[in-house]
Amino acid sequence: MLHARMSVANLPNRPAILRKDFILSRYQILESRIWGADTILLIVSMLPEALLRDLYAYSLELGMEPLVEVNNAKEMELALSLPAKVIGVNNRNLHDFNVDMGTTSRLSEMVKEKDVLLCALSGISVPQDVDKYAAEGVGAVLIGESLMRATDTSAFIRQLLTLPEPTSLTPSWQGKSPLVKICGVRSPDEAVAIAEAGADMLEKVSEAVRTLRFSTSTPSDSSNETPNLPWFTAHATRLSSAPGRPLIVGVFQNHPLADILHAVAYAQLDIVQLHGSEPTDWARQIPVPVIRVFHVGEDGKGVEGITRGGAHQFILLDSVRKDGSGMSGGSGQIADWEFVKTVVDGGEIRLFPRLRPPRPRPRRLRPADTAVPEPAVNGATNGHIAAATPPAASAPPSKYPLPIVLAGGLTAENVATAIEQVRPWAVDVSGGVENADGTAKDISLVKAFISSVRDTHYS
Known part of the structure; x- marks a missing residue:
């Protein structure tokens, strides 16, 4: 049960x-x-x-x-x-x-x-x-x-029950250009400029941004009943169609939970990004949606339990820094797009052909046999996902590709290639749109990055 x-x-x-x-x-x-x-x-x-x-x-x-x-x-x-x-x-x-x-x-x-x-x-x-x-x-x-x-x-x-065939099994966010998240915003003026350039999410709490957002937002259509979709697909679908952007994201790395909750209330954050080794259950105590960062190493480690829903609402994959910390971000290191693509294509839910196994013969139970395994997650147990390796050729393609935020070394020059190869739900950039001395965002680079994303579509 x-x-x-x-x-x-x-x-x-x-x-x-x-x-x-x-x-x-x-x-x-x-x-x-x-x-x-x-x-x-x-x-x-x-x-x-x-x-x-x-x-x-x-x-x-x-x-x-x-x-x-x-x-x-x-x-x-x-x-x-x-x-x-x-x-x-x-x-x-x-x-x-x-x-x-x-x-x-x-x-x-x-x-x-x-x-x-x-x-x-x-x-x-x-x-x-x-x-x-x-x-x-x-x-x-x-x-x-x-x-x-x-x-x-x-x-x-x-x-x-004489029900019609489903009209579409494709999540509504597919086939559109990814959302754009800009990190490392330093000033209200910079935040407003980035918002006006068309960013969907940015990391800066600013009254000016909030005023701009609410002055330009349109009401959402809440008349349709929410369909039953997998956890991450459902949240990605809702945010993709929600009005009132850009959303304000607060990024935290190994901060105490009390500090995060205080920041959410004081700064009126829309989303919290947990970028460190915070416990998964913290997401259930944070009153706004949570982006959980998975630090993907060159060996493909770092995505254990990535399809397990019920806590954080969004997933961000970033490349691991080479300083041995096991953390990610800020290095300009490009993630292994080929590996990340296997994670996306592996999907949130994989349905395999139903096979009728042979009737097992009765056997005496030993103590070890009575242990209850964890529920299967994407075709594997204990949180280790089948999507960490390319799906078997005999397995049908997933109906629900895993919606991720792709980060790590993205720029206006390479983001289109990344989108076409990985097909992420959103992309995240910081260093790739900095000015030459790294003290502020170069708004021309921000505009070029967003333009490149908006011009890139995939089916």
């Missing part, structure tokens, strides 16, 4: 997690809640009435409205007396295991005009079953065996 919950926890409109089990005690209900279930199954036919009422009430105490399963009119009357709000009619009789698809149809009359979500359980395998139940007022179906047997689960669900 924990792995199932974690696999969907980052979706903006995630599905609920049901523990479809034989629930006999309060302990199981508490256990279910602790390990990520949103609701449980209570089967009327297997529970004495007093225990059923107790378990139903206890589930409500924990914030879970149970799915109460019935098979006949007497059980339906008991379920309605609880009063259950979600009732499932099992078309399979649990005493003789015969399936009668008319069971749900007959009992549906008992919940008409009542505040009940009726579910049809068992035996549903074709669209005609779903259409028939929908016409009778059934609000949900539970699919088990048919889904398990399907070779393509997504296609099967679309066919069963």
Whole structure:
């Protein structure tokens, strides 16, 4: 249950997690809640009435409205007396295991005009079953065996529910020029000039920039429902279409969390960039979106756990300095674009063809066998990603390329090449747009850099 919950926890409109089990005690209900279930199954036919009422009430105490399963009119009357709000009619009789698809149809009359979500359980395998139940007022179906047997689960669900094919699996930020982030801004005048040049993000807190931003921003269209996209793809998509730029970014490298929180409140930062070895969980305590920097060395190390969502919202890849510190930035060192491209192409989520493994033979469990591994991350475990190496030739391309901010040695002369090769979501520059003595940004170089980015598109 924990792995199932974690696999969907980052979706903006995630599905609920049901523990479809034989629930006999309060302990199981508490256990279910602790390990990520949103609701449980209570089967009327297997529970004495007093225990059923107790378990139903206890589930409500924990914030879970149970799915109460019935098979006949007497059980339906008991379920309605609880009063259950979600009732499932099992078309399979649990005493003789015969399936009668008319069971749900007959009992549906008992919940008409009542505040009940009726579910049809068992035996549903074709669209005609779903259409028939929908016409009778059934609000949900539970699919088990048919889904398990399907070779393509997504296609099967679309066919069963008569859903259209997805219009596009391409994140909305793809096919556009990357966003531009300018680092190391030193003065309000410089910040305003960079903002007017068209930068999307800059590292300078300035009342002048904020005034300029709000005087030129346009309202966003929030009418559309947020689609379920992977964690980083969803955040990149939202920021790409958000109004009110440039966003003000505060960069911190191994500062205390208290200092970061103070700076966010005092300087009204829009985004925080963690550029050191800060704990991942800090992002959950910072009240604005967080860019996490991954320091990529020549050996390809530094991207462990890069696809793990749920904490920071954005990813920046920068080249490691050669001073042995393990940190990145400020050296003008160009990142290994070929390697970074494998990380981007590896994607946030990789879907592999479903293979039916041979039935394993029973074996005695040793203590080591009982350990629960961490949920898989991009095809690997323990946070080490498959994207750190080029995807296997037999693996299908990822539907969701990993949206990254590319940094490290970028200039107006090479940024177009970098974009065409790596295809990042955004690019970050500092030294590449400095003046000759390194004391300020050369606005002509800033404009040339932004112009080069805006002129570069990829499909």
